[in-house]
Amino acid sequence: MLKRILIANRGEIALRIVRAARSLGVETVVAASAADRDGLAAQEATRAVVIGPAPARASYLDARLVVHAALATGCDGLHPGYGFLSERAALARLCEEEGIAFVGPAAASIEAVGDKLAARRLAKTAGVPMTPGSGKLDCASDAVAFAAAVGYPVVTKASAGGGGRGMVIARDAKALAEGFERAAAEAKDAFGDGTLYVERYVERARHVEVQAMGLGDGRVLHFGERDCSLQRRYQKMVEEAPAAVLSDGSRARLHRAAVDLLGSINYRNVGTVEFLYDVERDDFYFMEVNARIQVEHPVSEMIAGVDLVRMQIEIAGGEPIGDRQEDVALSGHAIEVRVIAEDPAQGFRPSPGRISLWRPPSGEGVRLDSAMFEGATIPPYYDSMIAKLIVHGSDRQTAVARLQQALAGFAVEGVATNIPFLRAMAAHPDFRANRLDTRWLETQFMPSYGRA
């Protein structure tokens, strides 16, 4: 078992890791920026060190700084959380070189799945279904030739990263030729690499993903799938488990595909395999692998009754995990909503500041992952998510009712939040009936929001 881990992150996930480690008797050192020195994670940790100033590039994004902090404070493990350095193979490698257990996949695995084209090759080899897609494209005319073969619509994607950068949907050759240059420039701007590939575009899609855990001995367990179709600008806002839309057959094939893919590289520690589910064809295509604990992991924990962060720390410390797939029992339905300090009435503008009133909901089947409290300050330097509200019920209908109740009782003052937006969304007939796809939030719900 690890003795002491350094937590190279902030906010709710840093606090989540501190508590999971504590439950295992593992000490924690939180590496905080100057803006987070008084945060809840820093307070609850065994120790906190201030590694640098508030801007992330001089603190949370400096791999050498966090590894130095780990070595100097006697840590034998390092948990990167999500975001920041969590999927930088360089950090995992630096830890490996310094004899620190990286609480995540091996550097080689992060590399193997980190580049999207490399990940697609890997998935193909493992027999995972793919959307018809091109390889790297040099110019717009190659893209047009490819699209002519597979049929429109198609979408351009950046080879080096996601988040919607470099993505242009084209319904004909003219739009593709025009959009290609724009997408390449955008990708170059965002990732320093303008390389694009093109895929068939699915009109009505669900974002589904499988929560997996590689045990490091060749076995890969899964904890069911999630449906994360409600997104704004490719940022997830609501996540559910299970994906109620799937047929039992599709669900079993989806789990199999994820386990096969990660098993093929002897994947160790936590990972998520993302798929696009084609509602009309009842078929799914591989999208990408996230080699980190994800923001939405709690919904899987709620239906599987496991603590994934705790398991991560155990695996990184070399603890044998006895669980077999047949021991993983999934029950009920869980929904998570991301509570963000942003103002839906002002174009979702971030709203940092001091929380003057903080009254989160509680009760049966309600979980809140947050590092906020009354009097806490939301610094302007980082992501503005302030809490994850998670509800669990025996079925989706019960979970939705609990979500509505919990949101109704969630009071925050001092900063604007998206809670009113989430309330309206949770009350919408389409949401309650699960008549959703990846574009519902932006094209159906948002235009009607605020007009009712």
Place this chain on the structure above:
Amino acid sequence: MTEIKPQDIEAVIESFDSSSWSEMRLKISGLELFLSKDPSARAPEGTHAAARVAPIAAPHADSAPLHSTHATAAPRLKPAPHPVEAKGGASDVPESWIAVRAPNLGTFYRAPKPGAPPYVAVGQRVEPTTEVCLIEVMKLFTSVPAGVAGFVRKVLVEDAELVEFDQPLFLIEPA
């Protein structure tokens, strides 16, 4: 501006808090307010040291309500334990002395290499560009300049010790 209410002070603290400024000194009609994001910062000379109570926000005024403002502005403004206090040397430090601070977390070295004489000794005169120590991060050594002309009065950190961002390393008496 005849009367400054506690809410006004709180508003100033909040704006300061969310700004990228690191220090602010405000003087209006009998009120003097010194704000710093560094818990070990001291109000400049002339501002009386309410810093003992709350190092980050150290207002100085005759009116009592300021103290209650402090109480409601917690917890971010709570005094954090800090090496200077821990060494118990802060109380006899003249307010005019200036701290040389760590630019980031790292290991503090007083000399360019093991066995070599230290960059600076207590009592030595330094110029703003004089190198006073090294901070090492994963074998990468960065030298730290004094940043001010004067005399080295105190060395606050032991050689080869881990220092955090913004931690005071030396005290310099400006001259």
